[in-house]
Amino acid sequence: MGYIRPSSRLEAIPPYLFSELDARRDQVSKMGMDIIDLGVGDPDLPAPKAVAEAAAKAVLDPASHSYPPYEGTSDLKKAIARYYKERFNVILDPDAEVLVLGGSKEGIAHLATALVDHDDVVLVPDPAYPVYEVWAKFCGGRVVHMPLLEKNGFFPDLSLLDKETCSKAKLLWLCYPNNPTTATASAADFKEALDFASRHNLVAANDNAYAEIQFKHSPTSILSLPDAKENAIEFGSFSKTFDMCGFRLGWAVGNHEVLDALKAVKKNTDSGVFTAVQEAGRIALEEHMDFANSLRVTYKERRDAIITEIAQAGLDFRIPDATFFIWIRVPAGMSSSEFSLRLLEETGVVVTPGNGFGPYGEGFFRISLTRDKKRLAEAGRKIRGFVRKITN
Ligand SMILES: *Cc1c(COP(=O)(O)O)cnc(C)c1O
Numbered sequence: 001m002g003y004i005r006p007s008s009r010l011e012a013i014p015p016y017l018f019s020e021l022d023a024r025r026d027q028v029s030k031m032g033m034d035i036i037d038l039g040v041g042d043p044d045l046p047a048p049k050a051v052a053e054a055a056a057k058a059v060l061d062p063a064s065h066s067y068p069p070y071e072g073t074s075d076l077k078k079a080i081a082r083y084y085k086e087r088f089n090v091i092l093d094p095d096a097e098v099l100v101l102g103g104s105k106e107g108i109a110h111l112a113t114a115l116v117d118h119d120d121v122v123l124v125p126d127p128a129y130p131v132y133e134v135w136a137k138f139c140g141g142r143v144v145h146m147p148l149l150e151k152n153g154f155f156p157d158l159s160l161l162d163k164e165t166c167s168k169a170k171l172l173w174l175c176y177p178n179n180p181t182t183a184t185a186s187a188a189d190f191k192e193a194l195d196f197a198s199r200h201n202l203v204a205a206n207d208n209a210y211a212e213i214q215f216k217h218s219p220t221s222i223l224s225l226p227d228a229k230e231n232a233i234e235f236g237s238f239s240k241t242f243d244m245c246g247f248r249l250g251w252a253v254g255n256h257e258v259l260d261a262l263k264a265v266k267k268n269t270d271s272g273v274f275t276a277v278q279e280a281g282r283i284a285l286e287e288h289m290d291f292a293n294s295l296r297v298t299y300k301e302r303r304d305a306i307i308t309e310i311a312q313a314g315l316d317f318r319i320p321d322a323t324f325f326i327w328i329r330v331p332a333g334m335s336s337s338e339f340s341l342r343l344l345e346e347t348g349v350v351v352t353p354g355n356g357f358g359p360y361g362e363g364f365f366r367i368s369l370t371r372d373k374k375r376l377a378e379a380g381r382k383i384r385g386f387v388r389k390i391t392n
Pocket of ligand 1 (some may be wrong): 041102103104105106129175179207209236237238239240245248249250
């Protein structure tokens with residue numbers, strides 16, 4: 001099949017930076033070294049049992065076996081609207097302002113198809129979840145990176161964008177609580193982004209996958225700001241709040257024109273999410289919000305188990321108030337990749353090099369708290385030993 005040439009579109013996908021690291025991990029593991037993998041962003045704990053049971057029951061109901069409604073079941077859309085009311089005091093019309101997605105990644109990807117024409121500018125944070133950029137490019141858009149700097153609280157400085165960029169911009173991506181930097185956004189931050197969006201007539205999209213994984217502040221939504229629905233939409237996910245990654249269920253809420261455009265793309269792509277999965281999501285939102293409390297406790301304990309060790313190592317990082325990550329500066333004189341590779345080879349601990357999230361991630365590495373407390377403390381001790389060795 002050597003004569004089949006994939007589309008040139010696929011050249012927009014950035015090179016996979018972690019193949020060397022992955023290969024080394026497999027080698028190191030084969031040599032018998034104990035691997036502690038803190039690289040993955042996939043929760044290690046199961047979804048609430050009652051949610052899985054609700055899904056199983058719904059699978060057996062023949063009513064689930066026909067095509068689901070494209071935009072989501074009425075029951076789930078109402079449950080999402082109720083969640084927004086209770087959690088953020090945001091009123092949503094379940095029919096016009098809520099769209100059910102097959103995981104939020106699916107909607108994040110298709111939003112570009114819905115909005116971006118050739119040469120439109122898409123404003124993408126750097127570092128960031130790679131999907132924003134890849135799909136902007138798939139659609140012929142021009143990606144402009146907005147550096148996330150520690151001195152600005154890892155929020156983009158929108159005043160640095162030039163006039164031409166602003167006039168061509170169609171879409172502004174935000175992600176707060178942020179993966180990978182763990183930063184949260186204040187109401188003032190969101191307001192600045194919304195003012196910018198309305199001044200330049202563009203869509204602000206906040207990826208709120210980590211809404212419920214917060215240790216200090218209550219969860220926030222960009223939609224809770226006045227008039228936010230004029231320019232903004234927000235993505236939500238069942239993956240991190242309820243450990244339901246495998247179910248593939250999420251939502252988009254907010255501006256109804258944007259959601260209509262997204263719906264039009266989806267109508268011609270998928271035919272909705274399996275009704276049984278939507279039923280499980282409804283049960284999760286309506287009956288198991290306390291699960292998020294237990295997750296917050298678990299991740300906070302895990303965070304505390306490892307930060308004591310890495311603080312003693314002299315590493316430079318901010319104690320995260322949200323998400324299940326820690327974003328840490330690499331010791332001076334080493335690149336992200338070099339540090340991650342040597343850490344793996346000498347200790348068996350796998351971390352994610354920051355440059356995998358964009359050029360401004362260089363100089364950092366990310367730890368994921370998706371292992372138990374004991375393993376995290378053990379990983380922390382190994383990191384401490386390694387850092388002591390290389391900085392002496
Ligand atoms: C995990 C994650 C998602 C969620 O993806 P799903 O498709 O809902 O599983 C979205 N954005 C970010 C930044 C994430 O880390």
